[in-house]
Amino acid sequence: MREFSQLLDALVYTRSRNAKLKLIADYLRATPDPDRGWAMAALTGTLDIRAVKAAAIRAIVEERVDPVLFAMSRDFVGDLAETAALIWPKRIDQPAELDDGSLRLGAVVERLQSLGRSEAPQAVAQMLDHLDSSGRFALLKLATGELRVGVSARLAKTALAQAFGLDVEAVEEVWHGLTPPFLPLFAWGEGHGEQPTAEDTPVFRPFMLAHGLEDARVDLADYAAEWKWDGIRVQIVGAGGQTRLYSRAGDDISGSFPEIVAAYRTSGVVDGELMVRGADQGADEHGGSAASFNALQQRLGRKTVSAKMAADYPPFVRLYDILFDGAEDVRALPWAQRRPRLERFAAALDPERFDLSQTIDAADFDALEAIRAGARDAAIEGVMLKRRDSPYIAGRRAGLWYKWKRDPLTADCVVMYAQRGHGKRSSYYSDYTFGCWTEDGELLPVGKAYSGITDEEVREMDRFVRAHTTARFGPVREVEKSLVLEIAFDSIHESRRHKSGVAMRFPRIARIRRDKPAHEADRIETLRRMIA
Template sequence: MREFSQLLDALVYTRSRNGKLKLIGDYLRRTPDPDRGYALAALTGELNLPAVKGAAIRGIVEERVDPALFYMSYDYVGDLAETASLLWPKPVDQPPEIDDGTLGISAVIERLQGLGRADAPGALAQMLDHLDASGRYALLKLATGELRIGVSARLAKTALAQAFGLEVDAVEEVWHGIGPPYLPLFAWAEGRGAQPTSENVPVFRPFMLAHPLEDLRVSLEDYAAEWKWDGIRVQIVGVAGETRLYSRAGDDITGSFPEVAEAFAQAGVLDGELLVKGEAQGADEHGGAAASFNALQQRLGRKTVSPKMLRDFPAFVRLYDILFDGTEDLRQHPWSERRLRLERFAQDLDPGRFDVSALIEADSFEALEEIRAGARDVAIEGVMLKRRDSVYLPGRKTGLWYKWKRDPLTADCVLMYAARGSGKRSSYYSDFTFGCWTAEGELSPVGKAYFGFTDEELMWLDRFVRNNTLQRFGPVREVEKSLVLEVAFDSIHESKRHKSGLAMRFPRISRIRRDKPAAEADTIEGMKRLVT
């Protein structure tokens, strides 16, 4: 555990991307199996220890530390693992710190994986007794899977590839078909084994992504325009009689949408947007009927789906691209050819579960602008622009695909509550809850946001929260209802889970309205008129 804790410490204090790549790469080269594989899983968010949750950690800390002291410290530090590791008091008769095989990463993980939620907290407490503060921090971060140290999954995979002279895209190709501790992957990397393949296994392939269009204009002779739908990006993989659905992050969501998987009996890999059918919305020249994202949310994250859910919120996929036709890899073919192959492939699919996203016919870029302006009237998020000769490459590649999202909606809201952030923002109040006025003159929350502002604005907001606190509720502060924030958001929907009856999608703070009185902020009634 000591080597891993030193890696985490170094990564936290290293801002350079190249510096982080070297730190991870050096660690992976010198650390033996299976410890390095489990460490890599933790860095990429692929490690799951369901028996250890935040509540369990809080529980074992409260047995050793005065709860009031713990929560005051937690409020100040803002990170559960850091707070617990610093406050943890070891028994007087406890032997000094050890870091033999019993506290190696693999030993810790294998022990915790074999315990249930009733036994895991006690075992975790015993481990904490044998570690110093740095080791305790590493153990808790490892156990909860919430590193938040400024390392993305892509960066960790890139570090692996660079450390062993591999192509990162080749690593991504087989990543989801192996799993922690990635023994075949490291055997290949060190020349001790063959390159893992995805043959006969329905593995995830990294998506091709788009850059924001911003102020750029492109020629429609070189680029095809296509609708960007307001659902979730999915990949449908059919291999050897088995079908799986993957989210953009590579998570297997087949169980949440069994009707889609059951309807796909072909061999191939398709890229598309998962949507829920609507009665009328979007049923025109844009394509078949698709409900708003709010309807799709009723299905997301469910491990089991009831017959009523299947009936009330039927899912389907609007197809964008084809990666494999049977066993034939089409990713190096130009988009124009793949589009024709996709249209042919889709002819044999269940039309109730699959259709092809419509292309947009426009004589000029100016005409396309006018067409895009009507995107908010249906379940459309904007427009995609794809080079007709582009091959399908993982990640964002400059000049190939662009996303031209519809303009955001804005509302003037009043700041109501604030909480500390996490990681680098743990010392600042950076998570803000805001509301609008009801007919009775009360403020009702309509959303939360933690980005959209500059570092300078964050420091100003933090000072405002500290100087205008009315009450404290654990880590949350209620503030004087005097500051107006201009909030940008993609859409707003009805929600039974929120007191206001409304929920914003992708809210972010676009401007601090110090010039506007709180009484002139928007109303709940006005917000309801924006519901789609």
């Protein structure tokens, strides 16, 4: 664990992207199998130790530390693993890190994965006894799967590619066909193994992503426009007689939407938006029949789907692009050539489960702007602009695809509760729950947000929270109902899970309304009138 903990410490205190790449690459070259593979799994979020949960960590700490002291310390530090690592009372009779190999990264992971929930917490406690504070922090972050060291999965893969002179796109191509600790990947990188292949295996390929358009304008002679739908981005892969449905993060969600998997009986890979049918099941002027995201949420995350759920919320995929036409990889072709292929491919699919995202016919950018302004449909999130000569490239590439989201809705809401943030904001109260008024003058929560304000405004909000706290509930502070935030959000929907009866989609803080008294904030009825 020593080398891994040193890597995490270095990454936490390093801001430079190139410096992070070098740190990871040096670690991967110097560390043997399987430790480096498990480290890559942790850095990319593919490590799953199911037997260790946050509640179990709290329980083993409270066996040795006064629970009130621990709660106060965690409230101050803002991070469970960091607090536990610092406060853990190491026994005097325990030696330093053992030299029998039991605390090497691979041995730790394999042991914890072999234990059940009743055994794993005590195993963690025994390991903590033999580690210093840095090692304890690394162990707890590893066990809970929440590293938060400023490294994305893409950055870690880029570091691996640089460490062994590989092409990062080639690494991405085979990544999802491998499992930790990725022994074939490292064998390939070191030159004593063949390049892994995903042939005849229904593996995930990274999505092509878009930059925000912001205030730019483009020439529609160079760019095609189509609607950006409000569902979840998915990839459907048919290969080797198998079909898989993947989320944007590469998670296999086939079990949650068996109807889609069953209806896709062909070889090929397509990119699209997963939604559920609207109540009328018919089309609209945008090629619709899609219900709001709120309806889709009824299906998300379900391991089993009842017949009633399947009938009430029938899923379908609106196709955006094609990556493989049968066994042929067409990602290098320009969009203008992939689009006709996608149209032919989609025509052969079950129309109940698959349709095509229509392009928008606009004479010029001004005309497109007018069309976009008039389209606040429940399932439309905005407009996509795709350069006609663009290949399908993983990640975001400047100038190829743009997303032009519809203008947000806004509401003035009163801050009710605050909680510490994560990462560099872990010392500040930067996550805020806010509410609106009922007709009877009761303030009910309508959303939670942490993004949209500057670091200086976060510090200002932190001072307000500390000075106006009226009650504490663990890490959460209730505050005096006197500060108004203008909240921007993409849409709002009915919600049975919230006392207010409404739920915002993508809320973020537009500005702090220091000029507005709390009693003049918006009413819930105002929000209800915004529901599409």
